[in-house]
Amino acid sequence: MADMLSTTAAAPAVIRRADYRAPDWLIPDIALDFDLDPALTRVEATLSVTRNGDHDRPLRLDGDGLVPLAVKVDGRTLEEAEWHLEAGALIIPLSGDSHRIETLVELAPQSNSKLMGLYASGGLLCTQCEAEGFRRITFFPDRPDVLSRYSVRMSADKARFPILLANGDPIEQADLPDGRHSALWNDPFPKPCYLFALVAGDLACNADSFVTMSGREVQLGIWVKEADLPRTAHAMKALKDSMAWDERVYGREYDLDVFNIVAVADFNFGAMENKGLNIFNSRYILADPETATDIDYDGVEGVVAHEYFHNWSGNRVTCRDWFQLSLKEGFTVFRDQNFSADMGSHAVKRIEDVRILRAAQFQEDSGPLAHPIRPESYMEISNFYTATIYNKGAEVIRMMALMLGAERFRAGSDLYFDRHDGEAATCEDFVAAMEEGGQIDLGQFRRWYEQAGTPHVRALLSHDPVAQSVELTLEQTVPATPGQPDKQPMAIPLRTALFDPATGQHHGDELLMLTEPKQSFTFTGFAAAPVLSINRGFSAPVIVETNRSQADLAFLSAHDDDPFARYEAMQQLMVNVLIGRIAGQDTDDGAVIDAIRNTLTDPALDPAFVAETIRLPSEAYLGDQMKIVDPDAIHAARDALQTKIGAELMPLWRDIHAKTKANAFSISSAAKGARKLRNAALHYLVASGAQDGPAIAFGQFSEADNMTERQAALGTLANGSSPEREAALDIFYNRYSADALTLDKWFQTQAFALHPDAVEQVQALGQHKDFTLANPNRVRSLYGAFAGNQWAFHHGSGKGYALVADCIIALDKLNPQTAARLVPPLGRWKRFDEGRAALMRAQLQRILAQPGLSKDVTEQASKSLE
Numbered sequence: 044m045a046d047m048l049s050t051t052a053a054a055p056a057v058i059r060r061a062d063y064r065a066p067d068w069l070i071p072d073i074a075l076d077f078d079l080d081p082a083l084t085r086v087e088a089t090l091s092v093t094r095n096g097d098h099d100r101p102l103r104l105d106g107d108g109l110v111p112l113a114v115k116v117d118g119r120t121l122e123e124a125e126w127h128l129e130a131g132a133l134i135i136p137l138s139g140d141s142h143r144i145e146t147l148v149e150l151a152p153q154s155n156s157k158l159m160g161l162y163a164s165g166g167l168l169c170t171q172c173e174a175e176g177f178r179r180i181t182f183f184p185d186r187p188d189v190l191s192r193y194s195v196r197m198s199a200d201k202a203r204f205p206i207l208l209a210n211g212d213p214i215e216q217a218d219l220p221d222g223r224h225s226a227l228w229n230d231p232f233p234k235p236c237y238l239f240a241l242v243a244g245d246l247a248c249n250a251d252s253f254v255t256m257s258g259r260e261v262q263l264g265i266w267v268k269e270a271d272l273p274r275t276a277h278a279m280k281a282l283k284d285s286m287a288w289d290e291r292v293y294g295r296e297y298d299l300d301v302f303n304i305v306a307v308a309d310f311n312f313g314a315m316e317n318k319g320l321n322i323f324n325s326r327y328i329l330a331d332p333e334t335a336t337d338i339d340y341d342g343v344e345g346v347v348a349h350e351y352f353h354n355w356s357g358n359r360v361t362c363r364d365w366f367q368l369s370l371k372e373g374f375t376v377f378r379d380q381n382f383s384a385d386m387g388s389h390a391v392k393r394i395e396d397v398r399i400l401r402a403a404q405f406q407e408d409s410g411p412l413a414h415p416i417r418p419e420s421y422m423e424i425s426n427f428y429t430a431t432i433y434n435k436g437a438e439v440i441r442m443m444a445l446m447l448g449a450e451r452f453r454a455g456s457d458l459y460f461d462r463h464d465g466e467a468a469t470c471e472d473f474v475a476a477m478e479e480g481g482q483i484d485l486g487q488f489r490r491w492y493e494q495a496g497t498p499h500v501r502a503l504l505s506h507d508p509v510a511q512s513v514e515l516t517l518e519q520t521v522p523a524t525p526g527q528p529d530k531q532p533m534a535i536p537l538r539t540a541l542f543d544p545a546t547g548q549h550h551g552d553e554l555l556m557l558t559e560p561k562q563s564f565t566f567t568g569f570a571a572a573p574v575l576s577i578n579r580g581f582s583a584p585v586i587v588e589t590n591r592s593q594a595d596l597a598f599l600s601a602h603d604d605d606p607f608a609r610y611e612a613m614q615q616l617m618v619n620v621l622i623g624r625i626a627g628q629d630t631d632d633g634a635v636i637d638a639i640r641n642t643l644t645d646p647a648l649d650p651a652f653v654a655e656t657i658r659l660p661s662e663a664y665l666g667d668q669m670k671i672v673d674p675d676a677i678h679a680a681r682d683a684l685q686t687k688i689g690a691e692l693m694p695l696w697r698d699i700h701a702k703t704k705a706n707a708f709s710i711s712s713a714a715k716g717a718r719k720l721r722n723a724a725l726h727y728l729v730a731s732g733a734q735d736g737p738a739i740a741f742g743q744f745s746e747a748d749n750m751t752e753r754q755a756a757l758g759t760l761a762n763g764s765s766p767e768r769e770a771a772l773d774i775f776y777n778r779y780s781a782d783a784l785t786l787d788k789w790f791q792t793q794a795f796a797l798h799p800d801a802v803e804q805v806q807a808l809g810q811h812k813d814f815t816l817a818n819p820n821r822v823r824s825l826y827g828a829f830a831g832n833q834w835a836f837h838h839g840s841g842k843g844y845a846l847v848a849d850c851i852i853a854l855d856k857l858n859p860q861t862a863a864r865l866v867p868p869l870g871r872w873k874r875f876d877e878g879r880a881a882l883m884r885a886q887l888q889r890i891l892a893q894p895g896l897s898k899d900v901t902e903q904a905s906k907s908l909e
């Protein structure tokens with residue numbers, strides 16, 4: 044080991060869940076004094092520290108890039124020999140059981156390109172501390188189980204930074220000499236340091252209020268650049284709806300007198316739930332019809348809710364350590380998903396959520412970065428803000444809610460919140476509260492926290508006409524994942540129904556619990572063979588394989604009364620045809636075309652649901668169905684089927700496209716559904732190859748009074764090579780080049796385009812004057828989108844891989860967190876042919892060979908090679 048360390052860069056240390064130890068010192072109170080300036084900010088911290096337990100270990104305060112300019116204990120300045128630094132942390136031996144520690148450090152926020160700690164964004168100063176950013180601001184035990192009461196004083200130039208915000212309640216404000224001013228904020232709720240936040244800047248406020256269930260009035264503020272104020276109405280409505288929903292559904296009331304949200308342009312993730320002061324990536328706050336699509340509107344609503352819900356699931360009850368991340372994230376995603384479903388369509392929301400889960404989480408779970416929702420180890424915790432922790436974590440909570448039923452689930456969540464309020468809890472605490480409050484044994488179910496990998500379930504139905512019974516045999520396997528070669532059987536709740544094909548009715552929806560490797564269930568009273576509807580509502584996050592025929596699937600696509608199962612039958616119908624074609628068979632597509640026609644002409648169906656079901660599975664999803672992904676064959680087969688569907692159903696597409704043209708913009712569910720269907724119709728119309736297709740798309744692009752239709756038309760044109768393509772891209776660019784969030788769409792649309800020259804186009808866009816590595820949204824819009832464009836990214840030459848690797852290498856020097864999030868697409872090499880696999884591995888090796896590579900990228904790239 045010593046040898047290895049001397050010849051190669053030191054491998055980042057592995058942190059293990061099993062090594063958890065309670066903190067040696069507690070910090071009941073902290074007072075912070077910030078003298079703010081983008082070039083040089085001074086931070087004075089005063090900590091009350093108390094020894095935790097009987098030990099003689101020194102006080103250890105984490106630090107990352109900090110230099111202590113002064114260290115005092117109980118008012119006395121220490122000599123340099125009385126403290127030392129160890130891996131950035133400040134170590135101070137202390138004799139007594141409680142002391143007052145004071146430190147002084149200086150920061151340079153304007154040169155903080157990592158966007159962790161205190162940084163500058165568009166003239167603002169703001170913070171991001173989760174997971175380990177607080178140690179870049181001041182010396183402190185940077186772990187979530189150290190909870191403190193914060194008092195924060197800020198002073199800054201009043202003209203440049205007229206608004207000074209921090210967690211909790213504002214206490215006082217004062218003018219200072221030399222045009223400066225100060226503000227003091229107090230947060231009465233003890234919190235871990237990852238929830239600390241401050242913002243300073245020239246901000247305007249959308250101010251409103253909310254009266255809580257106990258009659259307290261809370262002042263709400265959404266703070267943005269003055270010019271963006273008109274784009275904050277949807278976020279404010281979402282906030283008030285979320286507050287009311289959490290009271291109604293979970294009995295949870297907001298607890299401070301103020302709740303502030305700030306939008307910033309440069310942000311690594313989506314948003315952050317800092318206590319009483321949520322900080323958002325501006326793309327999840329700002330929305331108006333001119334610039335935001337319906338997906339953007341829904342994103343704003345969902346993320347505002349998510350961060351607000353964290354006030355209970357995350358802040359009042361926080362995590363003991365970062366291995367418990369899914370405790371707050373899985374639960375909070377589950378909560379925001381249900382909120383959004385209540386605000387719109389349950390059916391469509393479930394379909395969207397499952398599509399996201401399959402696209403992001405199933406891929407993760409089947410590759411080298413697979414991990415359980417409660418991981419056992421990590422090198423860099425930022426790499427664990429994953430689809431597994433968030434989305435699979437939410438599915439695990441959803442299964443518990445299903446098994447318990449609404450009432451007992453609520454009893455469990457009440458017990459959890461009451462029992463752990465003000466504490467740093469574990470996933471086990473949550474499960475135990477559900478078990479007790481909900482009166483259920485979750486013994487075997489706990490394996491969902493322990494085992495990675497998406498379970499496969501084979502469901503075979505056999506009919507016995509003599510006994511008039513059917514037997515359903517279920518068999519489960521959980522695939523091997525890194526570090527977990529052998530798996531135990533899971534407890535899998537499968538909502539199931541058996542349909543009588545003669546009547547189109549089923550005999551009741553049952554929850555079957557699959558707990559053994561193989562299990563059979565017998566149902567009687569079936570003279571004729573029924574059709575199986577299984578995993579209805581996607582009751583478990585598993586892959587189900589059945590022996591249903593295309594005729595069975597077509598039947599379900601027309602009759603299943605569970606909307607998810609109906610959608611799923613349609614998708615499976617399409618998958619079967621496409622997978623056959625990809626394998627070179629001349630599979631009959633008649634059932635698909637009939638099913639789409641029937642769906643389009645069924646007047647009882649919600650247009651948004653129709654739009655979801657008639658969509659062909661994505662190229663990536665088709666790849667997931669194959670052992671070895673063939674991106675070119677997938678593209679060709681899907682493209683051909685799309686053209687055929689477009690041509691065969693042409694009158695319907697034209698009719699729908701004409702009929703769904705709205706008069707004036709509205710954000711109602713009905714209006715959103717109409718736009719979704721209209722865009723789907725346009726898509727097929729153009730895909731058919733009809734001569735007037737590009738002109739119709741260009742017409743929609745030009746006439747639209749909203750971004751949903753404009754961007755959809757642009758995206759459709761971008762897939763082709765018509766003159767309208769270039770014209771529309773130019774018009775879009777000229778119209779929006781000054782608006783960063785909208786210009787992101789211009790980059791993204793081209794990066795997503797199913798166009799033979801996509802790689803060259805993305806390469807050129809990387810050199811465009813409006814491209815910058817400094818803004819994570821811009822990076823994701825170009826390279827993140829491109830890496831999700833299977834056909835383009837996996838170009839047989841490997842040039843797509845090189846392009847993304849170049850970006851990772853350059854970005855790692857500025858912003859390792861965002862760079863690391865681009866690595867996973869390169870790690871899926873085992874699923875591709877030898878040629879592509881070698882090219883992908885070569886790029887991973889090239890990345891790893893870079894001197895001074897971050898811990899973030901090192902972890903992702905080295906695990907990806909294994």
Ligand code: 0A1
Pocket residue numbers: 171172173174311312313314315316349350372428860
């Ligand atoms: N807790 C946040 C996610 C988040 C995590 C890390 C961040 O730092 C870069 C930012 C946000 C959430 O779940 O919304």
Ligand code: ZN
Pocket residue numbers: 349353371372375
């Ligand atoms: Zn969250």
